[in-house]
Amino acid sequence: MTVNMGSADRIIRAIVGVVLLALVFVGPQTPWGWIGIVPLATALVGNCPAYSLLGIKTCKTK
Structure with a gap:
């Protein structure tokens, strides 16, 4: 599995998940x-x- 989410996207998802x-x-x-x-x-x-x-990819590519 390749990473396709940037750090901001991951942080927002983690916060939303914990709140839910x-x-x-x-x-x-x-x-x-x-x-x-x-x-x-x-x-x-x-x-x-x-x-x-x-x-869609929100992570920065190298």
Whole structure:
């Protein structure tokens, strides 16, 4: 798997993922917060499958 996400994109996804997961335990305690696993996982791996399909790269190339 190649990295196709830049650092800013990864940081934003990680924050959004953590906030969504927090909704499961704090606040309205809705099960929709489990969707936060997706942006958190893609941030940790550095590869977004949707970006691969669309040919988008937000990382700097060498």
